[in-house]
Amino acid sequence: MPRLLADFEACQGYGNCITGASDVFDIDDDGTVVLLKEEIPEADRARVEEAARSCPVNALTIED
Amino acid sequence: MATVVVVGSSVAGVRTAQALRSEGYEGRVVLVGEESELPYDKPPLSKQFLAGAWDSAKVALLTAEAAEAAGIELRLGVAAKRLDVARRQLVLADGSRIDWDSVVLATGAAARPSPWSVESGVHVIRTLADSKALRADLAVDTPVLVVGGGFIGAEVAATARALGREVTVVDPMRTPIGRVVGGDVGEQFTALHQRHGVTTRFGVGVESITGEAGDLTIELTDGSTLAAGTVVVGIGAVPNDAWLATSGLMVQDGVTCDEFCRALNAANVYVVGDLARWYHPGHEEHLRVEHWTNAVDSATVAAHNIAHPDELRAHAPVEYVWSDQYDWKVQIVGRPATATSHHLVGTLDGKVARGAVLYTDDSGRLRGAVTVNWPKALVTCRRLMTAGATYDDALTQLSALAPAVTR
Numbered sequence: 519m520p521r522l523l524a525d526f527e528a529c530q531g532y533g534n535c536i537t538g539a540s541d542v543f544d545i546d547d548d549g550t551v552v553l554l555k556e557e558i559p560e561a562d563r564a565r566v567e568e569a570a571r572s573c574p575v576n577a578l579t580i581e582d
Numbered sequence: 583m584a585t586v587v588v589v590g591s592s593v594a595g596v597r598t599a600q601a602l603r604s605e606g607y608e609g610r611v612v613l614v615g616e617e618s619e620l621p622y623d624k625p626p627l628s629k630q631f632l633a634g635a636w637d638s639a640k641v642a643l644l645t646a647e648a649a650e651a652a653g654i655e656l657r658l659g660v661a662a663k664r665l666d667v668a669r670r671q672l673v674l675a676d677g678s679r680i681d682w683d684s685v686v687l688a689t690g691a692a693a694r695p696s697p698w699s700v701e702s703g704v705h706v707i708r709t710l711a712d713s714k715a716l717r718a719d720l721a722v723d724t725p726v727l728v729v730g731g732g733f734i735g736a737e738v739a740a741t742a743r744a745l746g747r748e749v750t751v752v753d754p755m756r757t758p759i760g761r762v763v764g765g766d767v768g769e770q771f772t773a774l775h776q777r778h779g780v781t782t783r784f785g786v787g788v789e790s791i792t793g794e795a796g797d798l799t800i801e802l803t804d805g806s807t808l809a810a811g812t813v814v815v816g817i818g819a820v821p822n823d824a825w826l827a828t829s830g831l832m833v834q835d836g837v838t839c840d841e842f843c844r845a846l847n848a849a850n851v852y853v854v855g856d857l858a859r860w861y862h863p864g865h866e867e868h869l870r871v872e873h874w875t876n877a878v879d880s881a882t883v884a885a886h887n888i889a890h891p892d893e894l895r896a897h898a899p900v901e902y903v904w905s906d907q908y909d910w911k912v913q914i915v916g917r918p919a920t921a922t923s924h925h926l927v928g929t930l931d932g933k934v935a936r937g938a939v940l941y942t943d944d945s946g947r948l949r950g951a952v953t954v955n956w957p958k959a960l961v962t963c964r965r966l967m968t969a970g971a972t973y974d975d976a977l978t979q980l981s982a983l984a985p986a987v988t989r
Binding site: 540 | 600605606623625875882900902904913957958960961964
């Protein structure tokens, strides 16, 4: 199953990923992304990929 | 094979091409760009890239390898000259034509040119080349004058100041950022400049600029003069729509389109990013928005609608923009400028600024928020705006987030 990876150092808390997929991404009190799931079902892939690509600092990637 | 041609290789165009693949589009995808550079991202050009902290690799939006892996054909270094809607062809500056079944217009906007022309030393900032040229001049220890106190001007001022330059910002408005956040909060942004040792001359315009790089004289509308070695003009942007004048599309400060990002009166023509004047179904009006997030969101919508024409998705975002200035990470959601009252949760003072200003109007709903150094509050406000929350509910939720700094 495709796997979601986050670069927690790069994350700046822009929050676009959460708007794109709030069931997958959240933010902690310090403004860093939280992954609510790391394995992404194929059916959700387009939506999560697009949310990941809305990150202004490319902190999110999906690996096969 | 069916072909989608995407015209414009900045973030709206690149994200459209990528999203077409994510959405399962299996035809040919051609990405046309005027600049010969590989696609790059613009926000760092007034910040990390300008400061020299990031290199070209770090601002890349799409490498040649990534394009090939995604099946995106790059056609870079050639401008689009004309769109032939009847024949479904894109005519390029070198005279060649590309046939399309659908076309996505993403040529964005250009920096509004400096009205003051001198031989050298006056910069605008929009492209990678602009940023490189300015970076070279900022390396010289000479005073910097920034014309325009909006986001770009403020970011350039902050970057130049961090490089050790003496910086003055001039703007004809008394509180330039007030256009976006309202006058009261706008004054906090003015104070931010001053706290970092930047001189502000707000409420005064520029009459003339003479001289050359390293020795420029700026005459202001109040009769005073300033000396600077480098001038940066950040006075807004204008859509790159002139090439569409003969297309038959409705072009009026951008290309008019419907809520599905489709150009009016032309089948299979989509418009995304800064170029689009689209109908926002939530606001019930046509808007043109020059924000990064809007470019990406509209790209996703257009790609979806091309790949799935039977399940059209509307583009109805809550506005969102960020700006990094000095030690402030500013995030703005919704439409603070349309509000009639606001309230600060947290603090915007001094070195520990961490606050959120919430805005409302007669409706009693949350209309917008400006957060400083507080991404959690920003995310909360975006959710509340999307849900149509009331102002009171928003204040309660924000106050609960940060009891320690509420006052």
